[in-house]
Amino acid sequence: MNNNIKQKEPDEITLWQAVTSVLASFIGIQNKKNMERDAQSDKNIPIFIAVGFMLAILLHVIIYIIVKIILWQSGVT
Numbered sequence: 001m002n003n004n005i006k007q008k009e010p011d012e013i014t015l016w017q018a019v020t021s022v023l024a025s026f027i028g029i030q031n032k033k034n035m036e037r038d039a040q041s042d043k044n045i046p047i048f049i050a051v052g053f054m055l056a057i058l059l060h061v062i063i064y065i066i067v068k069i070i071l072w073q074s075g076v077t
Contacts, residue, residue, distance in 0.1 A: 012043050018051045026055065 013021075021038050024030045038044060 012041065013038065013047065015047070015051070018044070018047045019055070022048060022051045022055055025052075026059075 017034075017037075021030065021034060024034070038048070
């Protein structure tokens with residue numbers, strides 16, 4: 001075997017691919033091709049952590065705003 005042949009390093013994913021993968025994981029759907037792409041490189045882990053954290057905060061803010069609007073509409077302060 002020739003040890004000089006370098007295996008191609010998997011490419012880092014784009015921000016958009018990370019966002020769609022994290023959103024898919026939030027609702028529990030992910031196709032096998034994307035799941036394998038996401039697991040190819042350890043370089044992608046910080047991207048997924050950052051995107052997941054930001055989307056979780058965004059989800060909490062949206063729920064908070066919706067609850068505040070509903071309470072305001074019902075007259076509860």
